[in-house]
Amino acid sequence: MIVKVNKLDFYYGKFQALIDVNLEAKKNEITALIGPSGCGKSTFLRCLNRMNDLIEGTRTTGEIFVEGENILDPNTDLVKLRKKVGMVFQRPNPFPLSVFENIAFGPRVHHLAKGKELEEIVRQSLEAVLLWDKLKDQLSRNALTLSLEAQQRLCIARLIAVKPDILLMDEPCSALDPVSTQRVEELMQILKQDYSILIVTHNMQQAARVSGFTGFFLLGKLIEFDITGRIFTAPRDRRTEDYITGRYG
């Protein structure tokens, strides 16, 4: 188990957004999180790299073990944690810098490489997201001029450059068209050989297609967590069944 969550409660001020969440995610597996809007999927994901710390007045209790370490421990080194647990956002958010600088950002921040070595990391990262052939002669191009799909791939490459273990993806395809979505899904299948992925999605077909395990959230609670095939064919909970058959909207 690469991620193990025990009795997680999360509060925005007085509002409890996550209620007693328990979940285990396997290494080199894609774990999908589904549920209606506002049920706490993004909040949960942002607990795993402690991005919620940036929001004032939030409070987290319980335990989250990432590779055996409780990251809710106040002594956790956030720089190391976020190097290990990378995040892809809903809207592609490349920096307004060149393609090269976008990918070099992480290695530079973590002092991983310089010069030739850095160029090699940039090449490998772009290859990993299947962008190298397209962009190898355009490394100085401003990343904001790329297509949305290429931007999202670049954001994934940017993470890969710091060699994380876990990729958190919050609706990574929701800004993309169906063809781009399919290609990014194919990319996820390749990436899962080297990384453990947790993906939030609104799209149940997507969850069914890409993931090995699926969790269903409702109103801050993890209602059901199981092998994806079982969630979609034989859910144990009525509410899960209602959701996947479209009765929640």
Place this chain on the structure above:
Amino acid sequence: MKNLFEFIVEKAIFLSGAASIIFVVLIFIFLLKEGLALFGEVNFFAFLFGQNWYPISDPPQFGILPLIMGSVFVTFGAIVIAVPLGLAAAIYISEVAPHSIRGFLKSGIELLAAIPSIVLGFIGIIFLAPLLKNIFHLGSGLTALAGSIMLAFMALPTIVSIIEDAIVSVPRSYKEGALALGATHWQAIYRVTIPAAASGILAAVMLGIGRVVGETMAVLMITGNAAIMPTSLLQPVRTLTATVAAEMGEAVSGSSHYYSLFAIGIVLFIISFIINIFADIFLHRSKAMKRRKK
């Protein structure tokens, strides 16, 4: 009745709008007419690149290069001081300072803009000049550097508020992306936020330069007023503006000296025009980013 009223209001507004443009054009024409009259007697290049400004000796010499260099030295010094300070202040206000004191700091900086330049000139003469004199062992502290320091304070409010605006309009998602990659707050600021705010920062620099080049009173008081070619910031200099202000009273109307001061006016006009164009271009780019954010 109502229509007549609207008609009058509409025309009045139109006239006041047109008036501002007409005045600018009139001023420019006047400036051209008086300034260009000089070039009947004085060669244009001898004016612009001549190294001697002796307007009342016999024969007079009207080389303004020492004055241009005086302005350049003072401006350069002021910008070198004001931009790093302004950038640091803007970063502190927008990214570091607790919310509760942000407004307080901003009004403090705006207050700086409200200090009359003559007061800054006084402070310069009384405190700054003696201080520089002692530090650098100079004959007199009234130097280009003294002018640069005082003007830096004058330019600071403009620079801080424009940079602050530029930083605040950088999309949050950039910074989130950087932090999610494990960057520290500072790394996110200097590697992502600052480059993203570059156009706004350049606009601030341009407007700061405009503010400094045009300033007259304080530089007249504290730069030592020697129209010689400067070679260092520790020398007395005289700027374009200070020359006009100092000599307008004594120049005989209709003389070459009189026309030469208007010609200096034209040079100043052109300089500010160019600076404003650049500032405008950068501000536009910065606004374009702000729109993208929404």
